[in-house]
Amino acid sequence: MAEGKITALNVYPPDVHLSTKQDLQRFVIVATREDGVTLDVTAQSSIKLGDDKLCKLDRNTLFPTTDGNTTLSAEYQGLKAEATIEVKDAAADRGISFQLDVMPVFMRGGCNTGSCHGAARGKDGFRLSLFGFDPQGDYHRLTREAGARRINLGSPKDSLLMEKSIGSVPHTGGKRFGDDTEHYATLLRWLEAGAPNDAAPTPAVVGVDLYPPSAVLEGEGATQQFIARARYADGTDRDITSLATFMTNNDNSAPITQDGLVTAAARGEAFVMARFETHTVGNQVLVLPKELMYTPPAITGNYVDELVGAKLKKVRILPSGLCTDEQFIRRVSLDITGTLPTEEEFLAFMGDADPAKRSKLIDRLLERKEFSEIWAMKWSELLMMKSSNQVSYKSIFLYSSWVTDQVANDVPLDKMVRDLLSSSGGTFKSPGTNFYQIERDTLKTAENVAQVFFGIRTQCAQCHNHPFDRWTMDDYYSFAAFFSQIGRKQSEDYREIIVFNSGGGEVKHPVGGRNMAPKFLGGQVADVAGKDRRAVLADWMTSSENPFFATSVANRVWAHFFGKGIIEPVDDIRVSNPASNPELFEKLGKKLIEYKYDFKQLVRDICNSQTYQRSVERNESNMTDSRNFAHGNVRRIPAEMLLDCISQVTGAPDKFRGLPVGARAVQIADGRTSNYFLTTFGRAPRDTVCAADSKTDPTLSQALHMINGSTVQGKIAAGGIVRKLVAEKKTPPEIIESLYVRCLSRKPQPEEVERLMTTVNASETPTAGLEDVFWAILNSREFLFNH
Numbered sequence: 001m002a003e004g005k006i007t008a009l010n011v012y013p014p015d016v017h018l019s020t021k022q023d024l025q026r027f028v029i030v031a032t033r034e035d036g037v038t039l040d041v042t043a044q045s046s047i048k049l050g051d052d053k054l055c056k057l058d059r060n061t062l063f064p065t066t067d068g069n070t071t072l073s074a075e076y077q078g079l080k081a082e083a084t085i086e087v088k089d090a091a092a093d094r095g096i097s098f099q100l101d102v103m104p105v106f107m108r109g110g111c112n113t114g115s116c117h118g119a120a121r122g123k124d125g126f127r128l129s130l131f132g133f134d135p136q137g138d139y140h141r142l143t144r145e146a147g148a149r150r151i152n153l154g155s156p157k158d159s160l161l162m163e164k165s166i167g168s169v170p171h172t173g174g175k176r177f178g179d180d181t182e183h184y185a186t187l188l189r190w191l192e193a194g195a196p197n198d199a200a201p202t203p204a205v206v207g208v209d210l211y212p213p214s215a216v217l218e219g220e221g222a223t224q225q226f227i228a229r230a231r232y233a234d235g236t237d238r239d240i241t242s243l244a245t246f247m248t249n250n251d252n253s254a255p256i257t258q259d260g261l262v263t264a265a266a267r268g269e270a271f272v273m274a275r276f277e278t279h280t281v282g283n284q285v286l287v288l289p290k291e292l293m294y295t296p297p298a299i300t301g302n303y304v305d306e307l308v309g310a311k312l313k314k315v316r317i318l319p320s321g322l323c324t325d326e327q328f329i330r331r332v333s334l335d336i337t338g339t340l341p342t343e344e345e346f347l348a349f350m351g352d353a354d355p356a357k358r359s360k361l362i363d364r365l366l367e368r369k370e371f372s373e374i375w376a377m378k379w380s381e382l383l384m385m386k387s388s389n390q391v392s393y394k395s396i397f398l399y400s401s402w403v404t405d406q407v408a409n410d411v412p413l414d415k416m417v418r419d420l421l422s423s424s425g426g427t428f429k430s431p432g433t434n435f436y437q438i439e440r441d442t443l444k445t446a447e448n449v450a451q452v453f454f455g456i457r458t459q460c461a462q463c464h465n466h467p468f469d470r471w472t473m474d475d476y477y478s479f480a481a482f483f484s485q486i487g488r489k490q491s492e493d494y495r496e497i498i499v500f501n502s503g504g505g506e507v508k509h510p511v512g513g514r515n516m517a518p519k520f521l522g523g524q525v526a527d528v529a530g531k532d533r534r535a536v537l538a539d540w541m542t543s544s545e546n547p548f549f550a551t552s553v554a555n556r557v558w559a560h561f562f563g564k565g566i567i568e569p570v571d572d573i574r575v576s577n578p579a580s581n582p583e584l585f586e587k588l589g590k591k592l593i594e595y596k597y598d599f600k601q602l603v604r605d606i607c608n609s610q611t612y613q614r615s616v617e618r619n620e621s622n623m624t625d626s627r628n629f630a631h632g633n634v635r636r637i638p639a640e641m642l643l644d645c646i647s648q649v650t651g652a653p654d655k656f657r658g659l660p661v662g663a664r665a666v667q668i669a670d671g672r673t674s675n676y677f678l679t680t681f682g683r684a685p686r687d688t689v690c691a692a693d694s695k696t697d698p699t700l701s702q703a704l705h706m707i708n709g710s711t712v713q714g715k716i717a718a719g720g721i722v723r724k725l726v727a728e729k730k731t732p733p734e735i736i737e738s739l740y741v742r743c744l745s746r747k748p749q750p751e752e753v754e755r756l757m758t759t760v761n762a763s764e765t766p767t768a769g770l771e772d773v774f775w776a777i778l779n780s781r782e783f784l785f786n787h
Helices: 098-108 135-143 160-165 182-192 303-315 325-337 343-350 357-366 369-382 393-408 413-421 431-438 442-454 473-483 533-541 549-562 582-594 599-608 639-650 676-680 700-708 710-719 721-727 732-744 750-761 766-778
Strands: 006-012 015-019 028-033 038-040 046-049 055-058 061-064 068-076 079-088 205-211 214-218 223-225 227-232 237-239 245-248 261-263 268-276 279-288 486-490 497-501
Touching (some): 006 079, 015 061, 028 068, 098 268, 205 268, 325 343, 413 431, 413 533, 431 497, 442 473, 473 533, 549 582, 582 599, 639 710, 710 766, 732 750
Antiparallel strands (some): 006 028, 055 061, 205 227, 223 261, 245 268, 486 497
16 A cells, blocks of 8 residues: 555643653654554654743653643644643652652562562562562561661662662662663652651552554554553642553564664554553554555445454455355354254255345254353353362252253343352252352452453452552452352251351451452442342442443353454453454443343354354465454364264264263263263363363374274264165265265265265275265364364
């Protein structure tokens, strides 16, 4: 695409607030071309202050001089942009603060990371709290620990703290910054002031802004400066570009320097982040080749296609075409029901001339009981349904049946989750209470709830503030407090436990030992007086005030049909693991709410989209794409469904504990019930709530079992499908065609029939040869994978 003209010019931040003589504010000026490419034109723009008496301009930085209001105007190639400037208390001295000034220097210098003094035992005799979760403890260790005194108030420059930071004496961590930097100046100023602690609590950081909000860089070597600004609870803000820790999730495309400068490298997309205190924020950066020739296709289809198409247009990728009818009926049947289409279903679908036949097929499949069974199995995996010494088989069977009934009867997901989390009573009479019997540890229960229903892993915040997300230790223990009053007692039946609200019990913070009030993740302290805390949480979780539940569930649904989530892994949603398509991620969550948590309607939207129906064949532009759903993905069929499919096509059913002969593997209630095939092919052991417990990666053991194991050959012999077809007087070519349709949902090509007939003719009997053909089809990648 030829270089376009500039259509927009912006100054970031759009509003500048300067207060006290120590304050400053950097700014960047960004031009946007008509093709969406952005240019950092800060150095090339003409910049003027409305009143240059109020502040001083030094390149791209503003300093206060006199109180008042003015503007900063920028002009580039005839376009103009403006930012407002407010200056207050320009002559005032803000004073030095340990928490606001010194602690950020330790974070920026990497001093309190796990590989340095933030390690559990510290480093070289000196310890800081990991990522600064305990400022007062750090102050004490820095100024009061007799055995490792590191400050010299009589001669601040000679303090060990200062000498090690600039590398003038040996330091395991090396030189952290120079003696001409503001970081050195901050530490020296603090020591010269007598190393004071803050006299009163400092205003908390309520948010961090990263500018510009996004960038599209064209050509290797293109640059974009990012700046960060913190907002405080007292209404002030501060430029923290020199204090924040900058990171990128893709060094190959958009490496970022310690000072926030991104330089374009290989084509791709990245998420650049700034971390300050407990806050991590990030923005998207796209890197495109220079002068890439691209003609965007027309975007058609439903809202899924519109949002996917918009992202593909942004990254200059062409989508693959639609899959064939043969591919579609097999793909959608496996994804919705976990079964293959029968020969009759295949022939009827292929002979149907109705242009809406794909949509009608989706509707028919959604009404089948197999759809409910698949999703009941998925919830059973996440809820760790598995008998043990403390959970009886009967409890698990009733628990699994309860979940299956909820899905089969179209109970909205929000109601199902609400009933589950607030359940009380016996584990037989009220099966949802098994959730609190399978996992009895308060902290682990809270972690599981966050991971299963929000897609958030809070485990990191148990011992320290999360290094790559917003969650603090306070957040962790306040959320766990919702589960601190769960009571349990034995019922008359030794196999049944009664779960109830005990009305007493608190969670204590490990630093200081204070009782933590129940607080919603990312929300307010809950009103739990006289209430079952779990019920209060359950109501909030499924309300519009909770920003996590709907999007997390919708992302799990999406991942089932595409093999990966919009955020992947689906249960690791955090700032530093952003959505590949944020607009689609949010839209699916809103749709689920709009549908009143009837996720069957969401499935209908997804399967009817062109995005879902795309071919797995790739074109030149999407050959390496793995994030934007520009093509279909080849996916190994999950263990339970694969065994069910083998049983289906061979006509040889299995027998599982507690289920009649012919029951499907997806119906197994107890995670302890398994067989060699299921274990080998990655059935979830249900030991944790992690979505990755279910494996679909191919292994050598799987290949050997398919080739030499008892499952395939044994079922071919037991089911007698080939013998039945021979008895019906069908010719070998007709039988080969029947086997292809049964297993692969397509008819064989003439050359395939010719090649296979060579095998049949060389066999002792036609039946033996055809059974060998059947075996070969079941061992083919085309059968083992959904495509």
